[in-house]
Amino acid sequence: MLDIAEELHRWAEQGRDFAVATVVAVGGSAPRGPGAALAVDGKGTVIGSVSGGCVEGAVYELCRQALADGETVVERFGYSDEDAFAVGLTCGGVIDVMVTPVTPAAADAPWRAAFRAAVSTAARGGPVAVARVVRGPAGLLGRILTVRPEEAAGSGSEGSGGSGASYEGTLGGHAELDRTAAAEARAMLDSGRTGTVGLSQDGSHCPGGLTLLVESSVPPPRMIVFGAVDFAAALVRAGKFLGYRVTVCDARPVFATRARFPEADDIVVDWPHRYLRRTAVDGRTALCVLTHDAKFDVPLLKEALRRPVAFVGAMGSRRTHADRNRRLREAGVTERELARLRSPIGLDLGARTPEETALSIAAEIVATRRGGTGVPLTGSDVPIHRAERERGGAGALRLVR
Structure with a gap:
């Protein structure tokens, strides 16, 4: 989502209704990594991309549907030799895409404020991380926490909880969940990484709870x-x-x-x-x-x-x-x-x-x-799309459902 922050910020400032589709998980070979986003406004204008064109049409329709019903959904796109009419990735990979409607009339004011803070900061080139629930109870799906370095956040943040990062918004669970998620997001922001974090609803790292996608936007290297x-x-x-x-x-x-x-x-x-x-x-x-x-x-x-x-x-x-x-x-x-x-x-x-x-x-x-080899891909068995190393960039993600 933050890769199209400048355009999203402009749309939000103009009061447009729009829906944002974000790649939240990748399996196998895929043209775009986690965090890649596409957005569609109420007039049908499109910005961004979630694939090399394989599934853009279907994602466009999902965005239009989200604008109509106001629901956040996660959809999986893969490739099936058995189903010739299925929409999927010809490269053989699998991606999960989360589609979230963003409307000025939305009842969730903390969500809107956190979203606007994220895209505004990223559009200005400032450091910011966004943690969103991409797997968990339906009521929490798409919930957002915006995290900035504490020294850059100012007095308008909702809390810091000793995490070393101030944040806006809430994931909607136990109070400790927001504090733990903010600390995890800050750690990923410090290294400029994008990836997933698994937490329980009480903020512990127990399996079987929530999966968060953390996107980081940092000044250019x-x-x-x-x-x-x-x-x-x-x-x-x-x-x-x-x-x-x-x-x-x-x-x-x-x-x-x-x-x-x-x-x-x-x-x-x-x-x-x-x-x-x-x-x-x-x-x-x-x-x-x-x-x-x-x-x-x-x-x-x-x-x-x-x-x-x-x-x-x-x-x-x-x-x-x-x-x-x-x-x-x-x-x-x-x-x-x-x-x-x-x-x-x-x-x-x-x-x-x-x-x-x-x-x-x-x-x-x-x-x-x-981590590339520099050898020609022709005649090589080196994977074209690899999970990036832990030292930077978008981390390899687990599939979220």
């Missing part, structure tokens, strides 16, 4: 490109395409200019290692070193390989790589730290141009982030 070289301009464009906030850093002011990098979010003129020491990075950050100059590379990589980032790559020939590794060892970098370095940076695509090189670097970043 950072990509820092060190070295204002020709390849950097193409990599900036690739990074922006992948959804990164991209910074270009170079110690030479004549090269690090807005005219040369109009699409970069930030341009910094500073020695790379000095900038890295003072800027904020996290477990989603990608650091791309394109300078291939020892006086910049060695102090920068020594710092980079000791930071908690997702990716550290450096450009250069294999001869440059060998010389750089020797210098890094002499500078005190350990073998364990060196093992984190992706060098020469990029996958072997036979790249020649700056754009092709940027594509090869972006492909390696994606493969590292998602």
Whole structure:
């Protein structure tokens, strides 16, 4: 749902009636993961997607029905060789989709307030998590809890219960359920993950109670490109395409200019290692070193390989790589730290141009982030759609019914 927050926020502000369909569970191969959403307003306007087109028509009709009867439902879509007329996924996977009507006239004011808080915060790019009941008693299905970092929530939150997160809304069960759910959602928000949590109605982790889908929306990850070289301009464009906030850093002011990098979010003129020491990075950050100059590379990589980032790559020939590794060892970098370095940076695509090189670097970043192999899918038995690793992104979900 939060992937279309900007549009949903606009619709809510305009007072439109609409229904939101969200993928709440995935089994096997499926084109979209949990949290992917499609919405339909009272006039039939559609935004978003829950699949590659296989089931969109049927989900559209479910949304129209939800607007008519005001009921939240969960529907499963799969694939059956026996039923040629069944609506399902041709890729052989199974998805569960929850459809929830959102109307200004709805009687549940806490639900409306929590929903609006979630889409408003996500639309502004702020950190927020939404916990919704996707399996449980019919009266609780679709109930929502919006969780934000306590320092960002302000005084309008309904509670925090010592969970480390303030929240709005209620799941409608035992009071402890809201506090426990808020704590679980905050933990997933901290790592930017989307996934399911099983709780009992009294807030304990006993099986057989409720299943919550927790969606997290966090500011975009950072990509820092060190070295204002020709390849950097193409990599900036690739990074922006992948959804990164991209910074270009170079110690030479004549090269690090807005005219040369109009699409970069930030341009910094500073020695790379000095900038890295003072800027904020996290477990989603990608650091791309394109300078291939020892006086910049060695102090920068020594710092980079000791930071908690997702990716550290450096450009250069294999001869440059060998010389750089020797210098890094002499500078005190350990073998364990060196093992984190992706060098020469990029996958072997036979790249020649700056754009092709940027594509090869972006492909390696994606493969590292998602656990891919980088081998061709043709002739391979590697699954196309995999459950993502626990370290980030949308987690693998259990089917909810």
